[in-house]
Amino acid sequence: MTTRSAVVCTWSGARGENLEETEAALTLARKTSAALGGNLHWLVVGSVPEEAPEIAQRHGVAALEHIEDPKLAGGQADAFVEALAQYCTAHTPKLVLFNQGFDIRLVAPRLAGRLGSGVVMNAVDIDVAPDGPLSVTASAYGGDTRVIYEITDAGTCIVSLLANAVTPERGEGAVRPTPEPVAVDLSEIEERVRVVEAAHTEGPRLEDAEIIVAGGRGLASPENYKLVEQLAEALGGLPGASRPLVDEGWVDSSRQVGLTGKITRPGLYLAAGISGASQHMAGCAAAKSIAAINTDPDAAIFRYARYGIVGDCLEILPELIRAAKQGS
Amino acid sequence: MRIVVCIKEVLDPDAVNNYALAGRLEIGEDGKTLTQTTIPQLMNGFDEQAIEAALRLRDAGADCTICVVSVGADPGNPLRHAAALGADEVAALTPPSSAPDSHAVASLLAGYIRSLGGAELVLCGRQASDDDQGVVPALVGEMLGMTVVTIARSVELGDGARLRITRVTPDGDEIVETDAPAVVTISNELGDPRYPTAANKLKARRVKPTVLTPEDLSLGADALAPRVVLTRQFVPTVQGNCEFIAGDTPAELADRLVARLREDKLLT
Numbered sequence: 001m002t003t004r005s006a007v008v009c010t011w012s013g014a015r016g017e018n019l020e021e022t023e024a025a026l027t028l029a030r031k032t033s034a035a036l037g038g039n040l041h042w043l044v045v046g047s048v049p050e051e052a053p054e055i056a057q058r059h060g061v062a063a064l065e066h067i068e069d070p071k072l073a074g075g076q077a078d079a080f081v082e083a084l085a086q087y088c089t090a091h092t093p094k095l096v097l098f099n100q101g102f103d104i105r106l107v108a109p110r111l112a113g114r115l116g117s118g119v120v121m122n123a124v125d126i127d128v129a130p131d132g133p134l135s136v137t138a139s140a141y142g143g144d145t146r147v148i149y150e151i152t153d154a155g156t157c158i159v160s161l162l163a164n165a166v167t168p169e170r171g172e173g174a175v176r177p178t179p180e181p182v183a184v185d186l187s188e189i190e191e192r193v194r195v196v197e198a199a200h201t202e203g204p205r206l207e208d209a210e211i212i213v214a215g216g217r218g219l220a221s222p223e224n225y226k227l228v229e230q231l232a233e234a235l236g237g238l239p240g241a242s243r244p245l246v247d248e249g250w251v252d253s254s255r256q257v258g259l260t261g262k263i264t265r266p267g268l269y270l271a272a273g274i275s276g277a278s279q280h281m282a283g284c285a286a287a288k289s290i291a292a293i294n295t296d297p298d299a300a301i302f303r304y305a306r307y308g309i310v311g312d313c314l315e316i317l318p319e320l321i322r323a324a325k326q327g328s
Numbered sequence: 329m330r331i332v333v334c335i336k337e338v339l340d341p342d343a344v345n346n347y348a349l350a351g352r353l354e355i356g357e358d359g360k361t362l363t364q365t366t367i368p369q370l371m372n373g374f375d376e377q378a379i380e381a382a383l384r385l386r387d388a389g390a391d392c393t394i395c396v397v398s399v400g401a402d403p404g405n406p407l408r409h410a411a412a413l414g415a416d417e418v419a420a421l422t423p424p425s426s427a428p429d430s431h432a433v434a435s436l437l438a439g440y441i442r443s444l445g446g447a448e449l450v451l452c453g454r455q456a457s458d459d460d461q462g463v464v465p466a467l468v469g470e471m472l473g474m475t476v477v478t479i480a481r482s483v484e485l486g487d488g489a490r491l492r493i494t495r496v497t498p499d500g501d502e503i504v505e506t507d508a509p510a511v512v513t514i515s516n517e518l519g520d521p522r523y524p525t526a527a528n529k530l531k532a533r534r535v536k537p538t539v540l541t542p543e544d545l546s547l548g549a550d551a552l553a554p555r556v557v558l559t560r561q562f563v564p565t566v567q568g569n570c571e572f573i574a575g576d577t578p579a580e581l582a583d584r585l586v587a588r589l590r591e592d593k594l595l596t
Contacts, residue, residue: 015497015498015499016498077476078475101498102479102497102498105462105478105479106466106476106478108463109430109462109463109465109466109467110466110467110469110470110476112431112463112466112467112555113434113466113467113468113469113470113471114470116431116550116555117555118429118431118555118556119430119463119467119555119556120461120556121460121461121462121463122460122461135559138460138461139460140458140459140460140561141341141344141345141348141457141458141460142341142345142457142460143564144344144345144348144353144563145348145353145355145362145561145562145563145564146561146562146563146564147459147558147560147561148558148559148560148561148562149556149557149558149559150556150557150559151555151556152554152555152556152557153555153556192475192506192507192510193475193477193504193505193506194504194505194506195502195503195504196492196503196504196505197501197502197503198502199495199497199499199500199501199502200499200500201499201500202500205498205499207498211595235595236596243516246516246517247516253496253517254500259460260454260455260515260516262498267594268589268594268595275349276349277345277348277349278345278348279345288594289589289592289594291585291589292570297572298350299349300348300349300351300566302568302570302572303566303567303568303570304566304568305570306569306570306571307570307571307573307585307588307589308570308571308572308573309572309573309575309581309582309585310572311578311581312578315578316578316581316582318578319578319579319581319582319583320582320585320586322579322582323579323582323583323585323586324586324595
């Protein structure tokens with residue numbers, strides 16, 4: 001049995017899990033486990049992705065562990081927290097690292113509560129001082145600041161990594177681990193929350209869009225949002241929005257990009273009348289390119305943008321729709 | 329039924345954001361706190377919506393006592409606001425230090441709820457707009473053995489002790505049911521919170537929150553020992569590298585931008 005110092009935990013039943021983010025977590029946890037002088041484990045809850053052994057090797061994972069139970073198929077928080085609590089109690093890892101998503105946002109702090117241990121969400125980095133505690137850098141004030149937390153707790157630290165915070169880096173490991181089953185006893189668990197009407201997405205998701213056209217306060221009135229929709233359609237993309245538009249009831253919350261909305265990573269993000277508040281940028285800063293239209297040349301959005309137009313989006317958008325329809 | 333709403337006072341996030349947008353957000357000499365002393369403190373927006381969720385349950389006919397509680401040296405203003413809105417009891421819990429961590433805050437809140445003899449429903453904002461952590465509700469739930477349902481846009485009372493909750497998920501709305509007691513966190517999709525009437529605001533000025541210390545709540549050293557300590561805060565820098573498109577008319581600007589995006593293969 002190897003010493004676990006850092007465990008990356010992924011759950012096939014959690015919304016928002018994807019292999020790219022798993023690799024980001026493995027990259028960060030590998031660095032942490034090396035600093036702690038222990039091994040990196042990858043604990044898969046639910047079904048094991050086919051590529052898992054290969055990915056595990058590329059990130060120097062010492063052991064690929066696997067918890068499977070019919071009670072863990074999707075979203076069942078009570079079963080998941082119990083399974084992880086049993087795992088942490090039996091194996092006492094120093095760090096359990098999650099990729100933050102809708103379900104993890106609930107179960108990671110619940111696990112910390114169950115274990116009585118320290119927890120940090122919205123993490124973007126982890127440092128370890130020699131023989132010191134874990135220092136976790138996390139986003140705060142909607143991304144306006146970063147805070148560094150020391151987890152002083154001697155037990156297992158629970159950390160949840162923000163999407164797009166770490167660039168995955170591969171480095172060949174010596175072995176290609178095969179999944180090892182880990183036994184947990186969930187016989188006592190009866191899920192307390194019952195889903196009576198499951199969520200269903202209608203149409204394509206912003207998270208998967210290659211092109212997003214997003215509107216903000218600069219649109220000035222709700223009917224102007226149709227310009228954003230028309231340009232998105234002309235470009236073969238999807239329309240998004242900043243939070244004020246959702247709070248004002250102009251658009252449905254499913255369109256909201258930002259820390260409390262969708263975290264997107266399109267090839268092109270076209271921001272019209274958006275100031276560039278950190279809260280919003282948290283949802284689009286991972287775009288390959290951002291193009292921005294804003295009347296204020298000092299708007300924060302231009303610090304993130306690759307292309308900028310200083311001007312009124314209500315004048316520019318109709319022209320962009322025309323230009324887009326003209327073809328190349 | 330008893331509903332406990334947990335609230336937090338935070339720096340006005342819009343003001344913080346305006347300083348950040350202007351590039352004038354600064355951290356003080358302690359390396360931890362924002363120096364902008366002109367930024368007002370106010371009730372965390374999601375927590376206001378948690379109070380609103382409680383009031384809507386009452387409006388819908390629930391026979392309930394609403395207790396609003398906050399951890400902090402002087403959360404008087406938000407608690408008076410809660411009283412003006414119709415809270416039956418308001419309580420201020422004295423933290424063990426000036427900057428208690430989530431675990432200590434959750435211990436205080438759980439201790440308070442225990443001291444009331446429990447609650448059928450605990451409502452919290454989905455996260456505080458200062459640290460964005462959103463872990464306290466889950467910790468309280470675990471400490472009290474209550475189930476936790478996050479990111480709700482509506483909470484309704486069904487037959488008996490059944491709660492029907494609509495959650496805002498990345499894939500759209502999800503409706504779940506659970507039996508009380510439960511901790512539920514409220515998201516901005518709940519909608520605007522109401523304002524108190526002028527008469528109730530006046531009346532609430534005389535309201536004195538019940539002040540409770542860790543000793544009053546029989547909390548031991550382990551319950552209050554910090555697990556997580558904030559050691560530093562900083563403002564991240566963003567390296568700007570924007571190519572501004574030049575042009576005299578909107579049409580010219582649009583044509584040139586589209587041409588640039590096609591050139592760089594970002595558009596076909």
